[in-house]
Amino acid sequence: MDARETALRQAYGHAVRWLASLSDRGVPARASVEEIVRALSAELPDGPSAPVDVVDLLATACEPGLTAFPSGRFYGFVVGGTEPAALAADWLVSAWDQNCVMRAASPAYAAVEEVAGAWLLNFLGLPGNSAVGFTTGATMANFTCLAAGRDAVLRRTGWNVARDGLTGGPGVRVLAGEDRHMAVDLALRYLGLGRPELVRADGQGRIDPEALRHALAAGGPAPTIVVLQAGDIHSGAFDPFAAAIRAAREADAWVHIDGAFGLWAAASPAYAHLTAGCADADSWATDAHKTLNVPYDCGLAVVRDPLAVRAAMGLRGDYLIQDEQGDPIDKVPELSRRGRAFTVWAALRALGRSGVADLVERLCRHASAFATGIAEIDGATVLNEVVFTQVCAEFGSDERTERVLTRLLDDGTAWISGSTWRGRRVMRISVSNWSTTDDDVARTLDAIRRASAGA
Template sequence: MDHSVDDDRIRGLDAAHRAALEFLGTLEERPVWPRATLADMLDAFGGPLPAEGMDAEDVIDEIVSRADPGLVAIPGGRFFGFVIGGTHPAALAADWLVSAWDQNSGSALLTPTTVALERIAGRWMLDVLGLPESASVGFVTGGQMANFTCLATARNAVLARADWDLSEKGLRGSPPLRFVVGADRHGSIDRAARFLGIGRSEITVVESDGQGRMRPEELSRALADGAGPTVVCLQAGEVHTGAFDDFASLVPIAHEHGAWVHIDGAFGLWAAASESLRPLTAGMSGADSWATDAHKTLNVPYDCGMAIVRDPADSIAAFRTGGDYLIYTSLDPWDVTPELSRRARGVPAWAAMRSLGRDGIARLLDGLHENAVAMAEGLASIDGIRILNDVDYTQVMFRLEQDDATRALGDAVLAEGTAALTGAEWRGRAALRCSMSSWATTRDDIDRTVGAIRTLVSG
């Protein structure tokens, strides 16, 4: 028997395993931000495709020998840029299995193991977050696609309530759709709207307060000024301040006007898992759909978003596909998302939740908040730095007195290498933002980061 194929696979996996452990072993001391540009890495990996191939082990060795300068220490404890979590050990290991199993997880009949793991992961998440247990959970690539999936479902549903069959008649001639958002919504909401054929001039923007929360009285005013199919987008975790909309007030107002309520909770939805943070989400369960992003707060590998819809029938109406060669059960993954073929991205979510347990998920959330508070206190002790937000959740936003100095400090932090944080703009002024998203962040990581920033500001 020819074992060359199996041997090549084993050697390749062994090489990847060694390289992965070596990379993870450098996280404590390596510069967090990459030390190479895209142009550098194009040069490193580019050139004509060679005529001759090579064994899997040699391919991995070649990648590893050139990749390091362009890698970011995202899995470490001092990456505070954007809103990107680390990777929980169980989730990382499960993700390796997902690739090895290579299951096309659109059909429950075709790949029952991975679909079952995803379905249970969804049920656990609904339970932990206090959302309706009968809701559908579709696993997509991230927060952007979770928002798109939920809003596509919403558009279909509110038009159906107005006796317009979108799948039959299309958008041309349909009743006008009112799309209502907060002034400080995330950009993925507008982008999802664009994907759905909703232009900027068709969006109704509702005023928000100083922390980015939609004002209930302004929503009432906006909804009273018009009628017809309506979708209202609320937010759990403003990306700069971490603020949560007042769902207990806003959801009933929207429903009084017959609106579908969607909540963008890319990183904030998980606050409901913590007893101390749960008040931030009061009234959240009354919405019609929710979007979240597990590679943020839950700390699973890329990619893993969740599109959650209260009534699975609405998801099926928007997404169930055709094709007489496909095999259907009562509810398949391809019934609730735009994808047919895809990897089993929900398996790492199952692994992370099973490893942490209900109490561990709560401790993870509490730890992220405690780290944010510690970071804010440390930064506030540095002369010239002002904290700009109420640190109620996981975000810390700060600035120096001058915009140019603030931006220069952000550049200096990335160049110095101890930590990574990213720039922002708040109320027309430059700001810097630390997002506490990683299970791996320790108090020592906070202290080292504050110390580095203190040196940069004083120097």
């Protein structure tokens, strides 16, 4: 116990110093991969090392190569930070070291997953009897939901995927908006369904319901899945769910919604209108690490019909102690996994209903402030309708936009990455971190002005 406690105390000290540095440190990493490899020493020692020394070496060698993702001035990807209660809960997850697959194995985890799942359905306005599975992230949440959908639409034709696989069975059509996220394509590839048929979207990435209706009719009757999205990765736009789902229902399609970060709009009275009609779908995927700000490794797969996801994901083993009510193992792909529900429960319990709404609204307010500030910079244009947490801007030409992005990263005040949207090079700002303040936004806008002036 002495060695373990000493190592934990050493890790705690390094963690606290790291977190305390975030308000002042530059966001990009200061060291290269090669420099960190040298600091760690690539040669494995012949004998053991004291745990406290191992922790100290890891922390000191890696610190210069850490990107300040938890900083309030990181806007490069939709990754969020870690809310304090969720961070502390995650430390307990590692210490408790629970096997979280069965109710009998860890009643504590099963209970927390049950409570957190019910809270999530309530926060997000989704059907209360839906199954909620905790996955590695949004990609595997999409995979889980689409697996349930694939098996369900094939089952309607009399084909049993679990028994017979896909070979020789009816083909499954999958339709998605042309601006869907690449994680959807990846999940479909894993499921053996290939690329989706693309449906026209408007200038903000919202699927055209009439184009969807025509595409469904043109393909004729077939097992069909329609994928919609809550929150375009560039514009933040939401598909028109009510109209699109009506069109899908006419074709007896399974409707899945990829809401990696945008599904959380439902938790705010000010932004819930963006998700109107969303609850009429069959499945929903989101990522608690994004807008909710829990640690990494926490996607959420929600399926309206618990039997559908259980048929796709569940398994039986003679050595498993399984419960007739169902187990966590029945709702996600992995057998071994972390106790992800502990951190989600902690975040929701700490924030409460009003706190989650305030978090969503604060992120959106910061995004609007970015849009207003950038629009006032000479030569800069905000290209999207800023309806949620995403801002896309350009600076007169692709070449100048790239120079602004390069200068901004060299400055180090903030991390904002570039992208290509609608054929143009853009600065893409994703406001996702609970700790971002008005001062962080002001400092970042000053850095963007400096970068623009010199480009």
